[in-house]
Amino acid sequence: MIPILAYLSARNPDRDHAAAAAPLLRLLRRTGAFEVDVVTDASRLADLSHHRVVFAATDDGPLGAEEEQALSDWVRQGGGLVAAHGTLAAWRENRLIRELAGFAPADRVDSTELVVRPAGPHPVVDRLDDEFFVTAELQLASDGIPPDATALLNVPWRYSSQVAALARPAGDGRFLYVGIGGGPAAYASVSFLQFLYRSIAFGAGQAPARVFGVGLAGYGAIARDHGRQLGEVAGLELRGVSDLAPGRRAQAEGDFGVAVHETVDGLLADPAVEVVVVGTPPNTHAEIVLGALAAGKHVVCEKPFALRLSDVDQMLAAARAAERTLTVYQSRRWDPDFVALRQTVESGSIGRAFHLESFIGGYGHPCSYWHTHEPISGGTIYDWGSHYIDWTLLLFKEQVATVSAVAQDLVWRDVTNSDHVNIDLRFADGSQASFLHSDIASALKPKWYLLATAGGVVGDWRRESVLTRGTMDELVEDRLAPADSPARLTVFRPNGEGGVAEEVLALPRRVRNAFYRNLADHLLLGEPLSVPPEDARRNIAVMEAATHSIAQGGRPVRVGA
Template sequence: MIVHPELRILVITAAPGEGTTTWQPVTDGMDHVHVEAETETPADLRGYQAVVTVDASVSNIDSTRLLTFVEGGGTWLALAAGQTQPLPEEFGVQPGPIGPVTELRVLFTERDNPLGARLPDAVYVGGTYQPLQVHSDDTETVLYVDYHYQHSSVLTRRSHGGGHLACTTLQDFSPSLVQRGLYRLLRQCQGLAPPPERSLGIGILGYAPSVGRLHGIGAEHTQGLHLVAACDLDPQRLHQARTDFPAVATYTDAAEMAADQAVDLVIIATAPNSHAPLSIEMLQAGKHVLCEKPLALSQAETQAMHEAALTHQKHLSCHQNRRWDPDFLAVRKVVADKQIGELFYLETFVGGFHHPCGYWHSHAPVSGGTSYDWGAHYLDWIVGLLPHSIEAVVGTRHKRVWHDVTNADQERIQIRFSDGREAEFIHSDIAALRKPKWYLLGTGGGIIGHWQDFSAVSFDPLYYYAKDDIPATEMMPEITLHRRIGEGQIEPTQLLLPQRDPFAFHANLADHLLWGEPLAAPLADSMKVVAILEAAAKSMSGGGRPERIDGG
């Protein structure tokens, strides 16, 4: 896999354990970032690139030693929230008076600051208002808050010797602008930031009318990505690619596109049975690879893909864009916040009573089977919500109505986790009555998500009006949270869903490739999804016998 530059951080705090907990939201999920905590300043700081202090005024902080560390090229970030004692004058700032507890709007001072690439323009954070008072002209205000119609500094940076001194009075590091801004600041101070003009060239292998254009639009709307090439065997599809993106180079041979030096990352958007060989070919050619879902059709294939990525130190991941679906985000937040207690049972469903499509999606030797289509998304949701070791998988299928296609009419996958939790996914093309899209049970409540049917009505001069049904899969379900309150009473609350960000997946991809920030859908999860699908297919062929997954 791609190797990101290491960043070694020491957190110094008077309270044991507080340092890593305070800093965890900033560096969580990044294997190349190593965080250690000490209760006092070590005599030898040579193993670290950055030191973070919690309240730099306390006696356990050796300012002289830390300033020497900075002069030698290190970075010292002081978390000064609530601090009343002065910082060393070399910081160029001092913590100001402590104000009221309130909600504050945080922004970058420079709108085009490279640290803010693909981050929100502004976020609201809670906490105590405490400005940083700047005393030196060469001190840079990185972040500020609006307060009484004035800009108040809350994150600053100043060069000192060969290194940097930074300070913040913010307390809530959970918003992405704050946590990623701090992480990127440390990388930038250490000379590990990507050049601001760096942009990765994207090549699309398999320009399907919908998927290819989607990735092209995503690349063109994402800072740090740009579309440069498309490859397909069909001349009409290549013509469409040039129509959609006039500057794109087109190829009919994958090897020719792989030889294009302008292509940094190849998006594999072909049929699932070709994902593994094409991904490996592109990795061997020195390209990063993003593969459409499912990642492949078997564990043997995903393992070979993973090994190729490791060997060539290139990125490999799967296009799990539905990790940003508003209903999943809402459900995940409720589960993460323990609003239903401990999640122990989960059902998901997709389908209706419709004839399967006439494309390769309905031909099992190419697609993998019924569950490999929508199931790749729904099982990814299950893996994201229940990241536990799997004990067994059971699959069943029905072939009763649609005999002109090779996919089953209905498939059910049941997952039993090693700690007793359970999950189920059903895809049915013969369901006259749909089950809820979401059904979750926890030790303190539950969640249910009902499908919603919508039609778009437009004026038609011939027929007066025209009505088009919108696929239920593209409409957000109505989700209700049910919590037990009092003595056995159940309180229902309809959840408000967040706004959909159509380019969130591509932004996350760019953040990972350029900054080393964590993927929302890591490769391990996509490999686990394929393992579940393969085990379920074996179980279906064996009459529904339980199947185990290597490695859980």
């Protein structure tokens, strides 16, 4: 573990740097890669022999002569100093600290919303959003940055682009300046929090320049999109594809110009492939994942993780034994409508959620691919249910107590999946949630209908069309399936006078390549996985219990997941 000294001291009684930095401290500890020592006494800077990096956020200064000399010597001998927020201004009278920085900060600008852009490429800013917003104070360099410094973040400021964060070598060590911050609002920005985490890791000497080679096991319907994302995410590179079908192998070679293999074993034998994405049908997932882990590869498994909980437990044990990363491609966690719904629930602004109804479907003939053949797919539950149950378990944190489900086969005789499946979950705290997937639903329910103790949310389907011109210049309207557009979210809150106020939520921007960016951040920098395999285990536990319930005529099945 990397030892960090977090010096969080405030001279102004209205400031509490330690409380404001709590989200950062939780993130550092959650990764398991850092040992964090939080101090408010500047005398602790006089002995840094047991630390590799100092994160300083303070308005208390100047430093005493002993602390100044010790800190300066320690950095030049190989330590890392991240001077955040008002730290450099507080220490402006310390000559040795000014020499580490190579510049003096300008006057502080009071808290305002800033547009922040990575200056990259650089290990600290690779894979950050191209632009994000932070509400924070700002202190720019008063006379420009030194020539040997590397800009990390820029902000547009009064018709100019100004450097708001930088890194600079200091002897054998590293100095980083972050001129953005000052309070809890800054730490509330996920992108800025990620930047601070990386700055600390870089200050500690963690600067991975390597690229992980990735192989796709299976080149099916969405494999090309996997390949596109891998080509856009720094730190990952597509290096191989395996597929049994010669036509799909030829397609992969033409799409990406990478090595192709007839068998998964051929892909696993390729030393250039370090990460395997398992995109084969669900009934093959466990076997291929276990083989990849045994071959020493990190693994991304398409959803559903597996069809049996026993297979999941075997995969989790194998990943732990091999000390390899295992995660599941739950890419719809980043759908803008779900992100907005989750933020509303987790904000507490509508109280505690206690009831959820969710729906997907319509009236239409199912496809003829393996997705509709239960022995391969696992059945109707495992298709969209992999996403909807995942969403439900993110919204309701309590343990699932029981699951009951019913399935009906009424119309489509040419497929083995059920036409209509309804799942009911009951949680340990009494909350309940249901999921309905129906391919014989002539009337659509809302995507989500959520009730909480102080409000509710309804996610209505949007009926969108793509308009083009035909060969005779006529207007052609292509109606999108409801699931192809984000839902329209309306929040309902009691107004205290017997009525209800309504608010239509503005959806956040979709985060491009979010899953693979997080995977690279985890492999290269040790950042937490967005989809821990234990989350996917809960998902499979619920869907397997639903399958058992259907077999028992809808009888509730105990889960404890």
